[in-house]
Amino acid sequence: MTSAGSSPRLQVASSPHVAAKENVTHIMLWVVAALTPATIWAVWNMKMVAIVLLGSCIGSTLATEWIWNRIARRAQTLWDGSALVTGLLLALALPPRTPWWMAVIGGVVAIGLAKMLFGGLGWNLFNPALVGRAFLSISWMGVLADVRPFPGGWFNALSVPGVGDLDAITGATRLAIAAADRAADGAYGVDLAEYYRPLLLRNLEGSFGEISGALLLLGGFVLIAKGIIDWRIPAGYITTVGLLSWAFGSDPIFNVLAGGVLLGAFYMATDYVTSPMTRAGRLVFGCGCGLFNVVGRFFGPMPESTTFAILFMNGLVPLIDKGFAPRTFGWVSRRG
Amino acid sequence: MSQHLGAPCLPTVEKGDHVRRGQVVGDVDAFVSAPVHSPVEGEVSEIVEVLSISGTRVNAVRIAPEPDQDVREHERITADAEVDVVRLAGVVGLGGAAFPTSVKLIPPRDKPVGTVILNGCECEPYLTCDHRVMVEQPERVVAGGHAIRRIVGAQGLVIGVEDNKPEAAEALRPHLGSDVELLILPTRYPQGAEKQLIWAVLGKEVAHGELPAAAGALVHNVSTAVAVADALDKGKPLVERVVTVTGNVARPGNYLTLLGTPVSALIKAAGGIVGKPGRVIAGGPMTGVALADLDVPVVKGTSGVVVLEEGETAPAVMNDQPCIRCGRCSDACPMMLQPFAIGIYANRSDWDGSERYHALDCIECGCCSYVCPTRRPLVQLIRQAKHVLLERGSHL
DSSP, rough: OOOOOOOOOOOOOOOOOOOOOOOOOEEEEEEEEHHHHHHHHHHHHHBBBHHHHHHHHHHHHHHHHHHHHHHHHHOOGGSSHHHHHHOOOOOHTTTTTTTTHHHHHHHHHHITTGGGGGSSSTOOOSSHHHHHHHHHHHHHHHHHHOOOOOOOOOOOOGGGOOGGGGGOOOOOOHHHHHHHHHTTTTOOOOOGGHHHHHHHHHHOOSSSGOOHHOOOHHHHHHHHHHTSSTTTHHHHHHHHHHHHHHHHHOHHHHHHHSSSHHHHHIIIOOOOOOSSSSHHHHHHHHHHHHHHHHHHHHHSSSSSSHHHHHHHHHHHHHHHHHHHHOTTTSSSSTTO | OOOOOSOOOOOOOOOOOOOOOOOOEEEEOOOOOOOOOOOOEEEEEEEEEOOTTTTTEEEEEEEEEEESSTTTOOOOOOOOOOOOHHHHOOOTTTTTTTBBHHHTTTTOOSSOOOOOEEEOOOTTTOHHHHHHHHHHHHHHHHHHHHHHHHHTOOOOEEEETTTOOHHHHHHGGGGGTTEEEEEEEEEOTTTTTHHHHHHHHHHOOOOOOGGGGGTTTTEHHHHHHHHHHHHHOOOOOOOEEEEEEEEEHHHHHSEEEETTTHHHHHHHHTTOOSSSSEEEEEEETTTTTOOOOOTOOOOOTTEEEEEETTTTTEEEESSOOOOOOOHHHHOTTTTOOOOOHHHHHTTTTOHHHHHHTTGGGGOOOOHHHHHHOOOOOHHHHHHHHHHOOOOOOOOO
8 A cells, every 4th residue: 555656647636526517607698598589589670779789788898898807907707708698688778779889888887887896796786787777877867768669770770869869759658658647547548458468579669678578588487497597586576566566556467567677587686696695585685676666666756667676676685695594404493 | 443433443463463354453442433353364464554545644454365265254243232243343334424333323311212214315426335235235224224223222214215216215125014114215415414314304403513313313324234234143343345436447336345455456346447537536526535546445434436537527726716696505505504605704714704604514515516606615615614613612
């Protein structure tokens, strides 16, 4: 047993000696894959304007991360795919009339301010894509509220109206119509059930990502089935939105389908970094997002409240993590 | 001389002594210990310090075997009390921890054992030695279970087998009788861990810092049960065990191995290594030890030898990427810990922080490191925290 040298060269390391194949890039690419059907459908319907917006958002998020890492002399992190997801989500959260340069600013803010300034992936407190969107919606409120369908064509993207024109043309969204109808005790006689079909299949009002609720649901279920996201967040979110809307006398299905709730529930609120780490915490977090989404929608200044509801709950995540920490095995039976 | 958890043995023979198969060659007067017997007939060639599987240097008795001996013959162990037979036979837990079995057979008086659970779950992926034992010696498994139940005065006897081993379940079934329960459990790692198995079988949690007896349970591995039965019925000391040799070897399988056999000889018996080996692991891939030297001897706790190819293994230097807070480690942890948090504290040498997150409850199964998509060395950091905490006297 002293005859050293008869052994081949071996690697020595601490156990475990095997690891799952899944890494961050795989996870991020699954999210991109889940969003692909809705993205393709949006491009199909809105043509060039969708491509320009996608390009501006994704290009600016990738570029910002690359430049930041360059200046900060950190290892490049583009390969992890998270900046790609942020860019895609930002584009899907913007209405088609958003000018390309505004989308670029959104991307720079999303990655620069919300992510890299905090230390990069894993350290940010708030969802980068939503911070980008929130920044734009506060800075150019009229533009982000203008959700009229864009006359889609392959060659007219550059003729998007400038900011100056926009004050006059803010359109009434279905949510605004619903709110007005509710305020007037149903005097307009709006039947929200008529909106189910367009919201599920082909909806040109609202942000890109709202093109089809059905495709968003499809992607969301794929992510849940693949174990990428925890069902507790979307389930808590959507159930709360439905129940509270119903309690406030509105149509629950309409309220779930409209205003980006599906995009928020399946793709934004489920961001790992900015959601709780425990199962119970994720359920509470989802319900909280739903609560503030409905409260904002019914009582806030703007009916589109998804962005701020999720950002608000992002801020509560450290508290939720503390309050809903798992009970360590064997730690209660002693007292009980 | 140190094949078990507890006090190491001292050699009881000298250079030049003739030893018979089954003769005691090392023992010590300590409660938590187990004597070591010669697995062969031969002459003591030297008493020397050797490298052990765990990388420490231990005393060893080297014996030059006589040619053409019948290794089925052995010295017989006799004693009045059954517990003493088990101790004298050197039986330890064969699942891997190698805790002296006789110690577990004397449960604390105030905590009677209601149920004896035989662990047929296989402690790790890749390993199949317990499966093989159940398939080939089902009547011995059941006999050992009966003996253990008799010794500790328990009522129940349950054999827990995971549902990926239907052959083992079928082999056991005809030998059960009316008072032994065979429980088929879903296949989950680390169900072979004591507290997890008690939870799966009895639905009881063993409280923090308590022994299984607190939940009225006693867990023994199926292979240990066979060793107990052989000691009691045949007076056979523990001089051999079944070792799974698998991975990139020519003839993977389970080998009945004399204790003290060099790992290199065992691999040779399995046809040798195929391809370029990355790591050779003693035990299983989740908790085993990567060997630097293949001439280390097989000991009582060596349940497997797994040869992993380069590229098949987890990265040797774990990544320093930050946690992305995906929560997979928390979801995977069988002790319901939050490994990411302990890891962050341990990384900053904040040992109080890691203690607050119950680092000491970690069973080191390795699930957290396995699932981590950023390949953070979670269990490794927790192990470090545990080491520091235990050294400074924090109590489990």
